[in-house]
Amino acid sequence: MFKYVMKRLGIIVFTLILIISATFFLMKLMPGSPLANAERLSGDQQRLIEAQYGLDKPLLVQYWNYLVNALHLDFGTSFQFQGQPVSTLIAQRIGPSAQLGIQAIVFGVIAGIGLGAAAAVRRNTKTDTALSILAVLGISVPSFVVAALLQYYIGLKLDWLPIAGWEGFAYTILPTIALGLQPLAISARFIRTEMVEVMGSDYIELARAKGLSRSEIVWKHALRNSLIPLVTLIGPMAVNLMTGSIVIEQIFTIPGIGSQFVNSILTNDYPVIMGTTIVYSMMLMVVLLITDVVYGLIDPRIRLAD
Amino acid sequence: MAEKVLTVDNLKINFHTDSGEVQAIGDVSFDLAKGETLAIVGESGSGKSVTTRSIMGLLAKNAQVDHGQITFKGQNILDLSEKQLQDLRGSEIAMIFQDPMTSLDPTMKIGQQIAEPLIKHQKLSKQAALEQALEMMKAVGIPNAEAHLNDYPHQFSGGMRQRIVIAIALIDHPEILIADEPTTALDVTIQAQILNLIKNIQQASASSVIFITHDLGVVAGVADRVAVMYAGQIVEIGTVDEIFYFPQHPYTWGLLNSMPTVETRTGVLESIPGTPPDLLNPPVGDAFTARNKYALAIDEQRQPPYFQLSPTHFAATWLLDDRAPEVTPPMEIQRRWQRYIKKHPEALEQRAQAKEVSTTLALTGKEDM
Numbered sequence: 001m002f003k004y005v006m007k008r009l010g011i012i013v014f015t016l017i018l019i020i021s022a023t024f025f026l027m028k029l030m031p032g033s034p035l036a037n038a039e040r041l042s043g044d045q046q047r048l049i050e051a052q053y054g055l056d057k058p059l060l061v062q063y064w065n066y067l068v069n070a071l072h073l074d075f076g077t078s079f080q081f082q083g084q085p086v087s088t089l090i091a092q093r094i095g096p097s098a099q100l101g102i103q104a105i106v107f108g109v110i111a112g113i114g115l116g117a118a119a120a121v122r123r124n125t126k127t128d129t130a131l132s133i134l135a136v137l138g139i140s141v142p143s144f145v146v147a148a149l150l151q152y153y154i155g156l157k158l159d160w161l162p163i164a165g166w167e168g169f170a171y172t173i174l175p176t177i178a179l180g181l182q183p184l185a186i187s188a189r190f191i192r193t194e195m196v197e198v199m200g201s202d203y204i205e206l207a208r209a210k211g212l213s214r215s216e217i218v219w220k221h222a223l224r225n226s227l228i229p230l231v232t233l234i235g236p237m238a239v240n241l242m243t244g245s246i247v248i249e250q251i252f253t254i255p256g257i258g259s260q261f262v263n264s265i266l267t268n269d270y271p272v273i274m275g276t277t278i279v280y281s282m283m284l285m286v287v288l289l290i291t292d293v294v295y296g297l298i299d300p301r302i303r304l305a306d
Numbered sequence: 307m308a309e310k311v312l313t314v315d316n317l318k319i320n321f322h323t324d325s326g327e328v329q330a331i332g333d334v335s336f337d338l339a340k341g342e343t344l345a346i347v348g349e350s351g352s353g354k355s356v357t358t359r360s361i362m363g364l365l366a367k368n369a370q371v372d373h374g375q376i377t378f379k380g381q382n383i384l385d386l387s388e389k390q391l392q393d394l395r396g397s398e399i400a401m402i403f404q405d406p407m408t409s410l411d412p413t414m415k416i417g418q419q420i421a422e423p424l425i426k427h428q429k430l431s432k433q434a435a436l437e438q439a440l441e442m443m444k445a446v447g448i449p450n451a452e453a454h455l456n457d458y459p460h461q462f463s464g465g466m467r468q469r470i471v472i473a474i475a476l477i478d479h480p481e482i483l484i485a486d487e488p489t490t491a492l493d494v495t496i497q498a499q500i501l502n503l504i505k506n507i508q509q510a511s512a513s514s515v516i517f518i519t520h521d522l523g524v525v526a527g528v529a530d531r532v533a534v535m536y537a538g539q540i541v542e543i544g545t546v547d548e549i550f551y552f553p554q555h556p557y558t559w560g561l562l563n564s565m566p567t568v569e570t571r572t573g574v575l576e577s578i579p580g581t582p583p584d585l586l587n588p589p590v591g592d593a594f595t596a597r598n599k600y601a602l603a604i605d606e607q608r609q610p611p612y613f614q615l616s617p618t619h620f621a622a623t624w625l626l627d628d629r630a631p632e633v634t635p636p637m638e639i640q641r642r643w644q645r646y647i648k649k650h651p652e653a654l655e656q657r658a659q660a661k662e663v664s665t666t667l668a669l670t671g672k673e674d675m
Binding site: 201202203205206207208209210211212213216220221224225228298299300301 | 362391392393394395396397401404405409412413414423426474
């Protein structure tokens with residue numbers, strides 16, 4: 001296991017270098033310049049500023065410099081916020097984003113498993129149909145629509161929860177629901193299909209022949225076996241959540257990394273774009289690694305050998 | 307006759323399907339004595355599994371018991387609530403399943419899987435249950451059991467997994483053990499080991515066994531009595547000797563005739579022509595008529611009643627009626643008869659005097675009501 005994780009970490013570093021390279025060149029292809037008011041600056045002034053940030057050097061040299069600095073964990077300073085190191089900027093804003101992402105995926109997956117299992121156990125009943133319709137809605141309605149609806153009805157009309165902002169747990173509930181609805185729907189549908197199949201398998205019949213009750217069968221045998229394929233889905237769902245959170249953070253005015261990411265792209269703030277990309281990629285790859293390890297914990301057949 | 311542990315009376319089960327009522331079993335009756343092994347033989351779809359599933363209370367949702375009862379310890383299993391059935395299953399009536407590769411939960415340690423019925427029924431602590439599970443693993447011949455208590459099913463071979471399935475069935479010392487084709491999925495050498503194991507355990511524990519199979523070769527080694535099922539009915543039932551060496555029903559002849567023996571010389575594998583009848587629209591009269599070259603005119607009109615040859619031997623065929631013409635069974639069956647008659651000189655006489663009897667009386671020894 002340890003050896004495996006170490007190997008995977010090595011691969012992560014390599015993948016990161018590839019991502020840095022691709023993002024770097026794509027970023028440089030974007031139109032516009034980091035200088036906010038370029039048209040009002042004289043050519044000399046522009047060149048001076050560019051030289052100060054190293055933007056006058058050939059592209060490959062810039063690339064090499066960035067790569068070497070990044071490997072030393074130096075991600076430069078922001079163009080937009082004078083003198084602010086990128087690492088500080090991100091560190092200030094990663095908290096809310098990470099909290100929101102984790103809350104959303106935990107809420108979505110756990111509620112999804114519960115609803116999916118309930119639908120599977122009550123297969124072909126009204127409960128099942130209702131849950132299936134909800135699941136399709138959850139998958140097809142974009143999170144920003146759900147967010148607006150939640151703000152309007154629960155925030156404004158009912159006045160139960162704050163509409164926007166980030167000042168405590170109550171503020172996290174609506175964005176968590178908005179963001180978690182899609183993973184919820186996906187896992188519910190997935191678990192239902194999987195569990196229906198598992199409930200028809202021979203080892204469930206043997207469990208019934210042992211005299212176990214339906215709930216014992218579901219809890220002790222069916223659920224764990226139905227979870228195995230869902231773990232595979234959590235990786236891609238995490239991607240969705242991270243990209244989804246950019247929109248949700250804007251809607252709920254959450255001081256997260258998402259809005260900053262969008263801002264940095266709009267202002268050609270190269271160091272921040274790079275830094276955020278690296279952080280997003282890191283989070284993703286760590287999620288995937290955790291997924292693979294969890295896989296082995298749930299299913300002994302694919303437990304990782306040392 | 308030994309004490310009866312189970313009686314099945316006139317059981318008739320239908321399945322509701324989209325295309326109509328499927329008459330899975332119709333009027334099946336038999337009993338099971340303490341310590342006895344009853345083999346139920348028949349081809350796929352003959353109703354042998356449905357019969358045993360109904361004993362476990364494990365019928366599919368679309369199954370409907372039309373009439374009949376299954377009496378176990380003075381109560382009708384068909385009347386029990388789901389909760390009462392749960393108390394019965396795995397404790398007093400246990401089952402060995404067909405395919406050991408798919409019958410075990412892949413994500414649970416086998417020690418725990420074996421211990422589960424004890425924790426459920428005897429309310430034992432996990433620790434105490436696991437200790438008994440370990441003993442049971444040794445009893446079913448899992449070598450070095452201590453080291454394997456915490457292993458998962460995928461770490462075992464098919465034969466070992468079937469031993470684990472057997473251990474699960476036996477852990478709470480059931481009175482009735484239903485073995486649903488327990489050797490079908492295993493290769494021949496392992497089959498023999500598993501059969502011996504079931505036999506030994508049964509002798510040691512004096513439990514009764516219902517052994518379902520489509521393999522007559524297996525039956526000869528394990529059973530005391532044999533019931534031959536066809537299209538949802540028992541067409542012939544008797545002791546192993548009676549069924550193997552003095553069979554009366556043309557279907558039993560067909561089955562025995564299709565089984566190659568060491569004496570088979572022809573090099574041709576015999577078979578029963580045709581396919582089993584459609585149980586959605588069961589034929590009038592004897593269901594086997596269409597495939598039966600010994601069929602009489604009456605077979606197409608009236609279902610044959612049971613004829614009794616000996617206290618234990620019954621067959622549902624018009625050939626045993628006084629008015630039936632004398633037919634010559636296949637060569638292989640004649641050879642078997644000769645051997646039987648040598649040992650039991652009265653057999654032919656009994657056959658000639660075979661009497662028509664009612665189903666319930668015939669198969670459960672009860673007075674008809």
